[in-house]
Amino acid sequence: MKNLPYLFLGIVFGLALTKGEAISWHRMHEMFHFQSFHMYGIFMTAVPVGALSIFLFRRLHVRTRTGEPILKPVKVYRHGVIIGGLIFGFGWALTGACPGPLYAQIGAGYLVTIVTFISALFGTWVYAYLKPNLPD
Amino acid sequence: MELLYKPWPWYVAGPIIGLSVPALLWIGNKNLGISSTLRQICAATYPGKIAFLNYDWKNDSWNLFFAAGILIGGFIGGYVFANPDPVAVSSETIGLFQSWGLNTSKGLLPPEVFNWNTLFTLKGFLMIIVGGFFVGFGTRYGGGCTSGHGILGLSAFQWPSLLATISFFIGGILFSYWVVPYILAL
Numbered sequence: 192m193k194n195l196p197y198l199f200l201g202i203v204f205g206l207a208l209t210k211g212e213a214i215s216w217h218r219m220h221e222m223f224h225f226q227s228f229h230m231y232g233i234f235m236t237a238v239p240v241g242a243l244s245i246f247l248f249r250r251l252h253v254r255t256r257t258g259e260p261i262l263k264p265v266k267v268y269r270h271g272v273i274i275g276g277l278i279f280g281f282g283w284a285l286t287g288a289c290p291g292p293l294y295a296q297i298g299a300g301y302l303v304t305i306v307t308f309i310s311a312l313f314g315t316w317v318y319a320y321l322k323p324n325l326p327d
Numbered sequence: 328m329e330l331l332y333k334p335w336p337w338y339v340a341g342p343i344i345g346l347s348v349p350a351l352l353w354i355g356n357k358n359l360g361i362s363s364t365l366r367q368i369c370a371a372t373y374p375g376k377i378a379f380l381n382y383d384w385k386n387d388s389w390n391l392f393f394a395a396g397i398l399i400g401g402f403i404g405g406y407v408f409a410n411p412d413p414v415a416v417s418s419e420t421i422g423l424f425q426s427w428g429l430n431t432s433k434g435l436l437p438p439e440v441f442n443w444n445t446l447f448t449l450k451g452f453l454m455i456i457v458g459g460f461f462v463g464f465g466t467r468y469g470g471g472c473t474s475g476h477g478i479l480g481l482s483a484f485q486w487p488s489l490l491a492t493i494s495f496f497i498g499g500i501l502f503s504y505w506v507v508p509y510i511l512a513l
Contacts, residue, residue: 195392197355197357197389198392200396202397202399203347203396208400209404210333210335210340211344213340214435217420217435217437220420220424221420223502224420226416228337231337236337241345241346241478241479242481242482244352248352248353256354262356263483265483266475266487271468271469272487272491273491273494275468276490276498277497277498278498279462280498280500280501281461281465281502282458282459282460282464284503285454285457285461285507286462289462289473290462291397291473294397294398294401295398296405296436297398298406299405301436304436306446306455307459310455310462313459314460314461314463314467315362315365315463315467316369316380318468319366320375322377
């Protein structure tokens with residue numbers, strides 16, 4: 192099963208999100224009110240670890256495990272980055288969840304968040320439907 | 328044994344989350360980004376004639392496995408080995424929640440809001456259903472979420488990801504200060 196490594200990595204990622212309380216509604220509002228370093232500490236360690244890894248991969252010409260060159264991740268600017276970003280922020284404060292934590296909240300047994308998840312699917316679907324008419 | 332139930336400090340959880348970036352790149356040139364799975368599930372279940380949903384979602388099936396893993400990780404860390412103590416938020420935050428009529432006695436989400444009975448009230452509708460809708464709509468419109476922009480994009484020094492991450496926070500702060508308290512008072 193070629194996808195098994197991703198399942199395993201997801202388990203580790205989900206454990207870190209959950210045990211780091213990054214799926215907690217309480218932690219999100221504590222962060223939005225700048226009342227603790229906890230969530231900022233998670234971002235401020237996760238990002239440098241990611242950045243350093245990408246830097247070292249390039250420096251040492253590391254290839255993937257199957258020998259392909261590793262491609263640099265690219266994110267393109269559209270106005271949606273800001274407009275959509277704000278809308279996501281609203282939902283983040285309401286639900287206490289980003290898409291990753293949504294899966295973890297369900298797994299952790301907060302079953303009503305299945306409804307949050309289905310609404311998020313519906314939101315994605317409506318975006319796709321309206322996409323031709325939205326400012327890009 | 329007790330250690331299994333304890334939450335992890337930020338300096339343990341953060342680096343592990345960050346390591347998912349090189350791990351995914353090394354295993355198969357994959358980019359961390361979980362909101363994409365929402366698009367995939369839409370494409371797999373009800374694409375209709377919508378161009379944005381008619382694409383070969385199976386190419387990214389690895390991400391659905393990753394997401395399933397997150398769910399399992401949540402089950403292990405938040406259910407099997409759930410922390411029996413309340414989330415150790417700061418005393419100011421406890422005061423804030425009290426002013427919102429919430430107590431933080433247990434769990435990762437406030438039980439006063441996230442339960443099946445509240446779901447069918449205006450409060451629950453706004454917090455859970457509208458909130459979820461914003462998460463799905465906003466992440467796709469913005470081209471990513473906290474993982475794709477906030478962690479991967481920033482790690483790769485992509486300036487659109489910095490704008491996105493700042494926007495996430497501005498949106499969250501606006502709602503946390505000026506909208507959520509009024510919804511909770513409904």
